[in-house]
Amino acid sequence: MNARVVIVGTGGTIAGRGASAAHTATYDCSVETVDDLLDALPGARDLADIQTAQLFQTGSENFGNEELLGLARHVRALLKRDDIDGVVVTHGTDTIDETAYFLHLVVPSAKPVVVVGAMRPASALSADGPLNLYNAIVVASSAASRGKGTLVVSNDEIHSARDVVKTSTFKQEAFRSTFGPLGYVVEGRARFYRLVARRHTVESEWSIDxxxxxxxxxIVYAHGGINRTVIEHMACSDVDAIVYAGTGNGNVAHELIDSLVKARARHIHIVRASRTGSGIVIRNAAQPDDRYGWIAADDQVPHKARILMMVALTGTRTTHALQEAFVTY
Incomplete structure (x- = not known):
């Protein structure tokens, strides 16, 4: 019996179309529906019993909190059904790593959730979307994918939503994980070689329910000569936390320390992350986090540290508990 999979469309480059086959970076985004993509994919319906739903039709740069919540609720409702074995979400690649990580944290199901996109529109020469979507259906249909959290499939690789980051504006091998992919799709079969050690999905303390x-x-992005007024203006806005994407090991320029300390005194949490893209921000190393009541992002990149912080703040707001989230998830 084939697995029963729902493909949820949200738009993005995978649903884009250019003026000619040579247009790989200039095109109209989110033109094709998820049914259009499926109808153009030979052999897809042999992989699983497939249903479709077009939830959004937009580039993922437009994904805000409401879209994240709406998608997570929709996916959660699907996975509660006994007649659904897995879900594939087609998504723009701009923020695919953020959306996937959000689902990884708040959708408490062992059933596979696979988020997939493309670096080239469907109309382009050597478009990557069709094979990516085919492979995503393979992964969502595989019993081996159960319990591994939300996955991102791209370029024959299966990545954990926790680790994966987009690293290029145009290359098909744009998606990288610091610790490598969990596995690969080879000749229509999902092959896994490692597991995620951090908590997620059914072990998460948060639920979209x-x-x-x-x-x-x-997020404040550090750079040489950054002015403290950036922090001061942000602290006067309606924010609950600021992720400071510092240089190196989350380093903070002397001129900014007082502004960040004052922001914390206004009950705005401060998370020290790094703009480098990889590595661990060590607590109480570059800055005395205990003294200031700040949080170190561990190994999470700034934009995904933002996702974790948003989710964690829906529960406890103590600094200790929030810091624990960064070393647990």
Missing amino acids: TIQALPEVA
Whole structure:
């Protein structure tokens, strides 16, 4: 018996179309429906019993908190059904790693959730979307994918939503994980070689079933000569936390320390992350986090640290518990 899979469309480059086959980076985004993509994919319906749903039709740069919540609730409702074995979400690649990580944290199901996109529109020469979608259906249909959290499939690789990051504006091998992919899709079969050690999905303390809204978390990107007024203006806005994407090991320029300390005094949480793209931000190393009541992002990149912070803030707001989230998830 074939697995029963729902493909949820949200738009993106995978649903894009250019003026000619040579247009790989200039095209109209989110033109094709998920049914259009499926109808153009030979052999897809032999992989699983497939249903479709077009939830959104937009580039993922437009995904805000409401879209995250709406998608998570929709996926959660599907996975509660006994007649559904897995879900594939087609998504723009701009924020695919953020959306996938959100689902990884708040959808408490062992059933596979696979998020997939493309770096080239369907109309382009050597379009990657068709094979990516085919492979995503393979992964969502595989019993081996159960319990591994939300997955991102791209370029024959299966990545954990926790680790994967987009690293290029145009290359098909744009998606990378610091610790490598969990596995590969080879000749129409999902092959896994490692597991995720951190908590997720059914082991998560958060669930979309109880999250009504998401707190506001902003990111400040460090650079040489950054002015403290950036922090001061942000601290006066309606934010619950600031992720500071510092240089190196989350380093903070002397001029900014007082502004961040004052922001924390206003009950705005401060998360020290790094703009480098990889590595661990060590607590109480570059800055005395205990003294200031700040949080170290561990190995999470700034934009995904923002996702974790938004989710964690829906529960406890103590600094200790929030810091624990970064070393647990």
